[in-house]
Amino acid sequence: MKRTNPGTGPLTVTVLVFPGVRLLDVTGPIEVFTTANEFGARYRVRIVSEDGAEVVTSAGTRLSADLAVGDVREPSDVLVIPGGPEWETLSKDDALLDVIRHLNETSRCTASVCTGAFLLAAAGLLNGRRAATHWRHSQQLASRYPSVRVRPDAIFVRDGQMLTSAGVSAGIDLSLSLVEEHYGADVARSVAKDMVVFMQRPGGQSQFSVHSQASHVHHEMLRGLLDAVTANPGANHTVAAMARRAGISTRHVTRLFHEEVGTTPARYVEQVRLEAAQMLLETGDDALPVVARRTGFGSPESLRRAFVRHLGVTPGAFRATFRTTGAGAKTPVAATTT
Numbered sequence: 001m002k003r004t005n006p007g008t009g010p011l012t013v014t015v016l017v018f019p020g021v022r023l024l025d026v027t028g029p030i031e032v033f034t035t036a037n038e039f040g041a042r043y044r045v046r047i048v049s050e051d052g053a054e055v056v057t058s059a060g061t062r063l064s065a066d067l068a069v070g071d072v073r074e075p076s077d078v079l080v081i082p083g084g085p086e087w088e089t090l091s092k093d094d095a096l097l098d099v100i101r102h103l104n105e106t107s108r109c110t111a112s113v114c115t116g117a118f119l120l121a122a123a124g125l126l127n128g129r130r131a132a133t134h135w136r137h138s139q140q141l142a143s144r145y146p147s148v149r150v151r152p153d154a155i156f157v158r159d160g161q162m163l164t165s166a167g168v169s170a171g172i173d174l175s176l177s178l179v180e181e182h183y184g185a186d187v188a189r190s191v192a193k194d195m196v197v198f199m200q201r202p203g204g205q206s207q208f209s210v211h212s213q214a215s216h217v218h219h220e221m222l223r224g225l226l227d228a229v230t231a232n233p234g235a236n237h238t239v240a241a242m243a244r245r246a247g248i249s250t251r252h253v254t255r256l257f258h259e260e261v262g263t264t265p266a267r268y269v270e271q272v273r274l275e276a277a278q279m280l281l282e283t284g285d286d287a288l289p290v291v292a293r294r295t296g297f298g299s300p301e302s303l304r305r306a307f308v309r310h311l312g313v314t315p316g317a318f319r320a321t322f323r324t325t326g327a328g329a330k331t332p333v334a335a336t337t338t
Helices: 023-039 094-105 116-122 138-144 170-183 185-195 220-231 239-246 250-261 265-283 288-294 300-311 315-322
Strands: 011-016 043-049 078-081 110-112 156-159 162-165
Touching: 011 023, 011 094, 023 043, 023 078, 023 170, 023 185, 078 094, 078 116, 094 116, 110 116, 110 170, 116 138, 116 162, 156 170, 162 170, 170 185, 220 239, 220 250, 220 265, 239 250, 239 265, 250 265, 265 288, 265 300, 265 315, 288 300, 288 315, 300 315
Parallel strands: 011 043, 011 078, 078 110, 110 162
Antiparallel strands: 156 162
């Protein structure tokens, strides 16, 4: 979709709501588009439900609809499909999926928020496309819909006219990107500053996920090795050391990891160490050399490289971002929105 001249008329944003929809999936994008109007954009936002009636969100809040799906006559420049906690049930609702297909046919761009990606996938609209969803559910999206190329670490993904975003607040990131596309970076930046959010947040979803949660392991000996790594990430956990502890060959250890954990021993150990370092940075005051030593990275530089490689942020930036919201600080904490 080409950048639009604000003087050519308003852009129509249609937000679909349904019983059990997540409130922020709806209000986050709406807030971005309506705030953009204060800085020169021209968006017309309308909320539609299947029958035009109000819906009760997953939070218990009631949302009024502007019109029923059957009363939608004009095409949408942006169609927003939010998600909800009961996404499994929603993705089997044939009537809802038909509504999504119908609205998509007359939309120049369709965007999902969080588990809304499951609704698009169930409607067949993500076949062969790249997509994102909440990190907790990315594996399920990939397994349920093999034709969808899931990007588990992405905050949002665009593939043609389809956009999909990660967890609920990522709908704000996605909406800001559309404002920038339609009206330019200056308008989008003004919206981000007004809402006190990142214009482009650092890192990806992996900074929120728990990497060390391996799938269920049936082999008792391997379970013991995994528990040992988790209990003391800073210890010696080379393949040779693991093999000695288990009384098996290094080749056997490597094979068990591939078969039951789905990764190599070295990668698993690094993931556990990374998780341990994240926890220390979030909850403690230890200096980076201490954190690096306690978690098995050895040096601050090795710790930094691992954080940048996996999370897209440095250890210092991670601590500053995730340790506190700043609400209890004695001095104000400035939010960077550039």
